[in-house]
Structures are given as structure tokens and as C-alpha cells.
Amino acid sequence: MANDISMATEAPGAPVTAERKLNLNLQDQLEKPYLARALVAVDPSNPHGTEGHDNRNLSVLQQHASFFDRNKDGIVYPWETYQGLRALGFGIINSFFTGIGINILLTYATQPSWIPSLLLSIHIKNIHKGKHGSDTESFDTEGRFEPSKFDAIFSKYALTYGNALTWQEIRTMLKGNANVFDPIGRLAALMEWKLLFSIAKDENGLLTREIVRGVFDGSLFEKIERKNKAAKGVLVYR
DSSP states (O other), X not given: OTTXXXXXXOBTTBTHXXXXXXXXXXXXXXXXXXXXXXXOOOXXXXXXXXXXXXXXTOXXXXXXXXXXXTTOSSEEOHHHHHHHHHHTTOOHHHHHHHHHHHHHHHXXXXXXXXXXXXXXXXXXXXXXXXXXXXXXXXXXXXXXXXXXXXXXXXXXXXXXXSSEEOHHHHHHHHHHHOOTTOHHHHHHHHHHHHHHHHHHOOTTSOEEHHHHHHHHTSHHHHHHHHHHHHHTTOOOOO
């Protein structure tokens, strides 16, 4: 197998394939890593997804978005996006403008008909239609979680610590993922990672693998909200 070029992951004529390495042992670490998971975000340390996290029979992408559906009616309005961002610890002004921007970008793509929503609503059922380009491709076009794509975030770009990303490595990843003629996707990806880094980096200024995985199924958002409520002296039973 060592000399089987059909299994090669690096091409001598394409140096970038050697610079951005894949995890050759992933299939030994996780069962069927190339099978997209509809309900759970898995990796070798979490082969069954996030312990205690209720998927509510939603796709992983829907779980990610439904944190902002504050009343759980399947529709996210701008004021709910604002409330979700505030629950994550963002300031009033940042939450207001970011929330409006998110709903403007996603509202029409997720509508159940061709008629736009004057209230800029986002329909969780159709959130897969709002998937932007220039991303990690850890979500497929139907909203499933792609374990191999998620693993590649770290095998390709987490070169300093292996299972954590520095901000410079994130910038390198964003550049590597950028699609040509895709300014909206590039901007969306940049803003998503900047927001995540601002609220979830550890004391060493790193985004750990577990933190990033928790973003995809929304479990990280729930943990941050509980932590923020507890810090304010609010007893949480969630």
C-alpha cells in the first residue's frame, strides 16, 4: 500500500498538497469518517457526538442555527438573533448590527416561497439553503456534518499545537478556503471566525478542537449562555 499512488494524498507537482496535510489515520480513529452525519457532530474524541446534547431530530446545521430561535417555533427573527448574540456575551451595538446582517443575508434563501419576508425571518427548516461558500465544508449542502472535513481544519492548519488554532492559523485557513469571486462567502467566513474567536478563545488565545466542534452542533452556544447566566447569579436548570 505504501507504493500505491491511488492512495497518495500529496502530489509532487502541487506543493500545497504537502503543506496542507490530511490525517492518514482518521479511519482508524473514527468509524466511517467520510460518512456525513445528519444528527451529531462527531470526531475521534466524541464518536457519538456531544454528550447530553439534544439534537431534537434536527440536522447538525439546524441545531447550530436553532440556538437563535429563542421561542423554538422554527423561525428566527432579527430580534431573536439579537437576543441570542446578547446571550453569548456580545455588546448591544455589536449584537444589533450583527443580528440585522445575519438575517438580511439568510432571510430570502430560507423562505418557504419566492415571496420575501418583510420581517427578515429565517426559516430553520431551510437553513441549508443559506450555506455560504469559502467555508470549511464541514457542513454538506443538506446540513449534515462532515467528520473528515472537520478533521482537515486541524490537520491542515493547526500546525503549532495540533488540536488548537491560533488566530494567525485561522487567517491562513480563511485564505486557503477562499473561493474565487465569492466576496460574500469570504466576508461571512471571516466574521464567523472573528466572532467565535472573541468569545471562545482560551486563556492562551487559542481555539481548541472541542470548542470548534461545539460550534457546529450549537452545544457551545448553550454552554456559553449557561456560563454567562451563572456569572450573573441566575440559577439555570436547562
